[in-house]
Amino acid sequence: MDILHAQLVAARILPDLVDVLSGRPCWLVGGALRDALRGEVSKDFDLATPDIPTIIAQAFAMRIGGHWFLMDSHRHQSRVIVPREAGGWIFDFAPLRAATLHEDLRLRDFTANAVAWPLSAAVTKADLIDPLGGRSDIESGLLGACSPGVFHDDPLRVLRGVRLAATLGMEIESETFALMNEAAPKLAAVAAERIQGELGLIFAAPKVGESLARLHALGAPLLLFGPSTAWGSWEAGANLVARISAGLEHGAGELLAEFSEGEGEESWSAAALLKLAALLAGYRPSVDVGERLRLSRRTGNLLRRLRELPPETLDELRTLRDGGPRRRALWVEQLGIEPVLGLTWLLCQTDDPCRWLEEARRALKDYCDHLHHGRIPDLIDGAWLRERLGIDEGRMVGDCLRTLRAAELSGRVKTPKEARKFLESLAEKNIDKEIDPP
Template sequence: MSSVEPREPARPLIWPNIVLQLADALADAPEPIYVVGGAVRDAYAGAPIKDLDLVTHRGATPLARQIANLLNGDVFVMDAERDVARVLIDTPDGRLNIDVAAFRADDLEGDLRERDFTINAMASQLQGEMTLLIDPLNGEADLRHKLIRRCSAQSFTSDPLRTLRAVRLSVQINGHIERETLADMRRHAAALPGASPERLRDESVRVLAGIRPHAAMRIMSVVGLLPAVLPELSTLPSADREMAFRVIERLDHILTAISPQRSDNTAAAFGLGAFVVSLDRFRAVLQSHVSAHWANERPHRALLMIAAAFACSVPNAASAVDPLCDRLRFSNPERARLIAILRADRALVADLERPLDDLTLHRYWYGPRDAGVDAVLIALAEELGRAGVALEQDRWVRVLERAQVMLGTFFERAGEVVEPPAVIDGHTVMTALKLRPSAVVGKLLTAIREAQVMGRVSDADSALAVAREVLDAQT
């Protein structure tokens, strides 16, 4: 039998309706079309398919335009010279990305052998019997054994970023990396910083936003990949670095506890029963907050993991994160958010001696706003990470009560405490008090706003009275 002869897999390939509809629509296409890569792996595992890779001998870009017309999607030519295009389809289950490319080699087998890992080097013919598998490198066996194996000795030479992908995939399938592949990863770790910053960022974000990011980061540290992605962590003493991993782990558990995927057993499995009881009323708004995306659909979850790692272990974290944003080409809004998270007074969450009066809560929230929510979640993860198995339940419950008050203030009392409506503006203050534009006016407006939070200001007259008090005190 030819190595690309379709055969029955050990378990059925489960394709979503959108793929089967596409197969019917393209049944008469002149060139064979194959589904390859992660979509085949996901079909084998019965997992949802969000990205579909198609290859054909020639005419990939016209095929992409045909698919976009058939499925009412948008098409973008990614690389005209290499004949690669992307189709974006909105489905009831969310966005489906369809990448259509010409073979990387002369034929299908050559294309599959040039891919990264054997579990990604399987195919199924779109116009054929889609229950059959094409598997020249025995990727099915590696997938059954949860093994990440490179396709060839040149896999990492041709693209060092595949080392990060190996880490992500090994965690994703809860498997391990084959011995020779792991040795090759160590040999090519030094080449990773030579990748384009944008590609390094995107692969790093996939790792950090994926499942069990703490496990992935530990592997990266052991293999020698961490210096290329987060050198700020790689140079830390081992105890501090391990603390960062532990806090990321606990943050991952917290995000799972508020996610739509939470099951009845989640809280018990992660020891977060008290968390769920205390904060479940915010679950919907926290889900919306955490599921946000930045430029090019980068998940906010990845920024949270970076902020958590820096917050608990990197000195002068708010300043130290700036070079990281330059190095990985994060957008200015992402940079601003990271800095705001790290500057927020997250110690307020766990400092049981500090009062949580309205003025303290206003001062916490007025600057960071949404970043303050991130800081609360990170503070809770820090509390769990630093305590470890020695967590004192009484203290933990009191910390959760404080988090409940803080989040309740932001989500339910914003107009009263976080940002009360202005009763006076700077021009009116300057006119009434005969002041020139200066920093003094800003300080007076801050004093007025804080007095409003405390109930001392309700209109322009009471606001000016507070301003006069402040000026008199300064004089």
């Protein structure tokens, strides 16, 4: 277990946590151990103790310079986070959920996660605790339930099974999938916040198409997103997701890497939000999915805006090749509240995203260069409108500035001088209309 030993040393579980334990029992369980058995590395470590681990977690955090906080006071669960520049490790400490470790492992979701390793200075293969044959399932690439009742105990595990199958590249064992199918209707009783957390991870996975097929087989579309309208279907949504995913893999994803911060609200990645928008655009739910999943208002508005952006909008970018940086910046701004996602959305729906990549990159750079306090400043401010044209009503000021921006986008106005002349001419025309006889 060289990989596991190297990880434990790098994360300072060896020797620091072992020293803090001073002989008290503690086991590494779950994902990090599963990944090590698969030959992969992890940044997240789940640690279980027979008693309340709060004091141990606090002492470990102090020793390694991490930040401790209480995740769940009722379950006595603690988390220790090491800053990214110091490694970015995350350690979750929790007491056993049963009288013994073996009983605790049997209460877990899948056998691949029901393995444990006692922390000690030495790491040997003989130390693996595997009462349910988790290692064999890991080696076979199978996800198997720990017991027949695991999905009824927590129906969210139905979605977790779909997510793990996608992220780990494993197949769900047939009897386990039957248990998931039986428990799927109980997802209706699971808190929306928990559901959207799992969905965010499902849509972030590269092979989301396989996950959508599994969700459909489980009858989850109606439970998660409500009924579709007569103009939508799950198949249409899945096809559009496949198109967006392909676009991200063939050029458009570079825009997200360069210009997006990567995470949306509720920990949805930018790519995951694009794929969710694609599913909704094809599925056409008859309910507000943002509200149903308890997404923030901003995220709900973003999903609606993306779905409203027609693919042909990208053709406008061609006309701006010689339009100047500010004009391109204004075009990007009008794509919506997250222009980077809006432009990526458009690129993904072209036959060849790479053909547009340089133009899109230039437009986004112009947009970033012109941003000031989160928006592109107007060529003329409201003070000039009030002083020169006598317009002091807020709504009218806003209308004038929006009209001016439209004139900039069309190429009729380029400089502050032209903007002033344009607005003066506009004001004169409005006055003439007011005094013309009926």
